[in-house]
Amino acid sequence: MLFNSYTFAVFFVVLFALDRAIGHWPTRKALLLLASYLFYAAWNPLYVFILGGSTGLDWWLARALDRAEGLRLRKALLILSLVANLGLLAFFKYWTLFMDGLAALLLGIGQPDALPRHNLLLPVGISFYTFASLSYTIDVYRRKVRADASLPDYALFVSFFPHLVAGPIVRAYQFLPQLRAPRRATSAQVEWGLTLLILGLFSKAVMADFLFAPVVDTVFADPARFGTIEALAGVIAFSGQIYYDFAGYSLCAIGLALCFGFEFPDNFRYPYAAIGLRDFWRRWHISLSTWIRDYLYFSLGGSRSGPWRNGFNLLITMTLAGLWHGASPMFLLWGLLHGAYLAAERELAARCPLPATGLLPVLGMLLTVLLVTLTWIPFRAPDLATLLGVLGALCAHDTSLKLDALTLLGVYLGFSATLAWQWHWREGSPELAFGHLRTIPRATLLGACLLLIFLCSGGDERTFIYFQF
Amino acid sequence: MTTPAPDPAATLPTAREASACTRLGLVVDARAVALALLIAACFIAVIELRLHARGFRPTVLDSPELWAHWRREANALGENALVFVGASRMQLGIDPATVTRTTPLAPVQLAIDASFPLPVLEHMADDPGFRGHVIMDFYPAAVTTLDRDDEAARYVRQFAAQRPPGRLPTFDRTEPWLRDRVRWSLASYADGASPWQSLWLRVLTPAATPAYLVTWPDRSREADYALVPMPDFALGRAMRHLETAPRDHDGPEPVRTLAELDAAVASIRSPTATPPEFLAGVERIAALARRLAERGATLTVVQMPTSGYVREIDRRRFPRALFWDVLAARLREVPVTTLYVADVPTLAHFECPDGSHLDRRDRAAFTAALMQALGLSPAP
Structure with missing residues (x-):
């Protein structure tokens, strides 16, 4: 459902009226959850199950992570969450590219291309809700948030319709606390x-x-x-x-x-x-750039390991950010270029800083x-x-x-x-x-x-x- | 091995980062949005009133979704479906109410403005679910240029790509329905215009062409040529017909004046033999007709009326002996019913005010006569 559609206008008016009419906070949250799933189902009802499955798994893994004491178990649970989420994302985004590459390889060695092909329809918003959900399990693993949200609250965090299909990528620590106490929008x-x-x-x-x-x-x-x-x-x-x-x-x-x-x-x-490009990425798609910074760039070592390693980290980070957009060499090139700019700018800025005034x-x-x-x-x-x-x-x-x-x-x-x-x-x-x-x-x-x-x-x-x- | 206890200092704060909410104190003004809605509504109302004052009325806007609805209806009606295929001449010339009144069949208008009919005919011939009767408008260029990627091809592609309609009110069902209800209620969208075009070309342009066309929910259309300035309108149509139709390499250049139009028409050199691509097109139609006949469906090909310059241009470009007669002779072997309106006394007298389309006052009489000529309705 697009925000600039008549269907959404009707959806919003009805939901807004119901939300204002209901006083009971758990009922209002249930209404928003149901509405968010309807919002998603309007595009393709079957893919609601993917959203629900991914949500349920991450909620369960996060609770297990929160309770677990042993580092090995915690790592195993985190890896399970990463594999499940990123595996699902990779399957829908890169399966066709993978099969095409395999077919080209087979043809290259003289074998016929008899590989099965599936016309996969990418679940809309999967890149966004996967990242939102992953931020929760990683933050729980890092002991930065407690996995104390109920399943309905967590499901509402992942599926809340304003951010569900194209962001901003809202993080659990930003949204879940807002569900704890009753809240109603003021007229302002x-x-x-x-x-x-x-x-x-x-x-x-x-x-x-x-x-x-x-x-x-x-x-x-x-x-x-x-x-x-x-x-x-x-x-x-x-x-x-x-x-x-x-x-x-x-x-x-x-x-x-x-x-x-x-x-x-x-x-x-x-x-x-x-x-400059660093400034640009502080201003453009901030929720994705900070997500990638916090969970990927910092995990690779960030800027703490010397200029060459930092440049490499920037290249890897931005290349993966490019590929996040899709399985295309063009996105890869776009990410590589941004990584290269950032690495070059970092070195340049260290040698000759730009004056803050003048032309x-x-x-x-x-x-x-x-x-x-x-x-x-x-x-x-x-x-x-x-x-x-x-x-x-x-x-x-x-x-x-x-x-x-x-x-x-x-x-x-x-x-x-x-x-x-x-x-x-x-x-x-x-x-x-x-x-x-x-x-x-x-x-x-x-x-x-x-x-x-x-x-x-x-x-x-x-x-x-x-x-x- | 155990992990360290959570460090309270490392716990992330709740959302108090830069956001619209944290800066809300800057902007509180509860009346502005309501007033903005009122201002916009007033302006839209003024535009609508001006359009109504200039004779523009809300009309149905033809769309792939509307076409798809009637395409499905063509199958649902089974052997009772009488489907009209072609372009604007068919949409403006056939009155569905007259078909319903005079024949036992149910009319389905699948003609698409400014398109060639072959993709639609092919789609129905390939669909085992279609068992009705097709009446196709004949225009020689449509048979010669078979694989043009026009609106008809796009409508068919879009229909083929659609999921079968289910019971659930999914977005791809609700949105066209709601959009059509809104746009069919506002003169700003009349006859496919966008509100921007309506404002510039219909409200702010003094010499705007009046609204002479109406599209109905059944996809039929009516033209009231009493509303347009004649003969300028008909001459404009003739000039467009001359320019857009296929030309020889040394054919006439686009014309500007009446004298130039006369000269351009006079200079058209008629072909001396039937082009091979036309013969190939005829064979393709014959094959499609055979495919339809295999399951009891039928095809009828009709040459719709033309007048004045348009008729003269077509007569010179596509001499009957080299085009229509060749097509009719070949299709009769299938067999396919063919009808050249000029050959039927009850149809021959109909005139097209703009040269290419019937006026709304003639469409019921023309349709009744056509149904009778095709043997679909009893003689009066």
Whole structure:
């Protein structure tokens, strides 16, 4: 069920009304759990069993881990949790790639490809709820949280519909304590939650789908047709599309949770205002980057083992982060590039730190956006041929325009405005930005957003990009 | 071996990290969202009123989901299904109510605007669950260009990829249903436009083409050509027909004026022999008709009426002797019923105001006459 759908609008209104009408806290939690499973079942009822099975296993393992005293037993239980969760994720994400590779190997040694193939449909959100669930067992293993949640509470933490299918990756220590005492959203929380929902839908429907996506689709479908100006517009447009698409989804999720009185952490913090790649990853998909930092990068040794080892750790971490998105060499390349940038930046920053004032921070921000934007090309390109096609088009000296000039202008202006706005608010927040506005200007701004959401509807329907991961 | 006891200092705090909730004190204003909803609703109401004042009414929006519904209906009706396949001429020319009134069969409109009918015909021929009767609109280019990846191919692909409808109200069932109910109620979505297009092209453009087309839930359509400026509208149609239809390498260039249109039509060089790709297309249709006949289903091919420039362009491009007569002779061997409307006195007098489609005032009479000519309804 998509947040920008009519079905979800009905679902939300009914659930919100029921939630407000029920006073008994355990009943309200049961209602939210049931609603979250319905939300997931609306996509594919059968895959609810995978979600339920994974939840039940991790809850049981975490309790066993909490009770166990022997290190060996605790390690064995943790490994069981890791194998079960990551095995399930790997099976659905990488089985086809694995079988294709095996078939190529067999053909290479002259054997026929008689391997069975299964057309596996990736359970939506599996990458997100697996990571949320894993964080619990690892934190219990590390004795950072107690496994004292009841099964219904734990199931609600894993499946709570705002974050279930595309994050933010909420951790047990962030969410489970919120279930202990009765809570009900205040009118201020509901108002701001709805505001975030409107801003999120605006980001998705107007900026991502209406302004940027058509240019992205056209350019990446046949990059050889285009010259530098249009290819660059396509690349910039994807940079804008993926930001507004995913940050929009996160805003919706945070806003929806707030409407029910729950608090999610920030997932984006003006990432295109970052100065350097380390700064970028502190601002982009924060819930994933901190998850990977805490559970993978630190486990590998982090930055404590010398520059070469640290560089290696960064490469491994970011490569795996790339592969988390899917079984594609393009995601692998994207992760490798980010790992390499981070390692290089770390060394560079140690030798010549960037001054905090003057023009250099602005240049640093522009360089970071350029690197990030160019590195989105392998992320968006479905294969190497498209990647090379786009890179070729960027260098082609063809000034004739195949795309509508107004559309191109919209992309360049839209992206420039995004950079200026993010730079202006880079140390702020949406709350700070809105806090300056009185009722009438704020209502006018939100009303304009709603009107534009309506006006930009009715075109090609696009799902949220991160649903595929 | 035992693990150390949990270190309270290492225990992570409950969520008080940077979040919308921790900064909530900055933003409290309970009236803003309600006022925003009111502002947006008022603007949408103004747009709707302006569209209504300009004659635009909410209409059904054709979609792969609506088509899929009627495609399933074609199977469910069994031998009683009378399925219409083709493009806009079939959608605008056939009145389902007249079919229901004059024949014992149940009409199913599966024609798709601006598409060639072969993918739909092929889909039904390959489906053992379909046992009804098909009436297909004949247009020579549709037989010559068989594998065009158009809307018909997309609708069929989407239908084939769908899971069979179950009892559970899953998202892929509820969403199209709700979306259609909303969009069929607002003039901003009339006839497939987006609200953005409606605002710019229908509200803010003084010379907007009036709403002359209505699509009904049964996928049939009606055109009221009394609402459009004639003859400009018909000439525009003729120019588009000339430009979009297949041309020789040295065929006419896109035209701009009436004189240029006359010259372009006059310069069309008719072929001197039936193209081999057309013959291949005819064989493919014959094979599909045989496949349908194996389980008692039937195929009828009809040449729908055209008028004026459109008829003249088609007459020059696709001379009857080289196209229709060849097709009819081959299909009669299968056997397939064929009907050229100009040959039937009760059908020959119907005129298409825009050259290509019947007016809403003629569709009931035309449908009744067509059903009678095909022997599906008794003579009056």
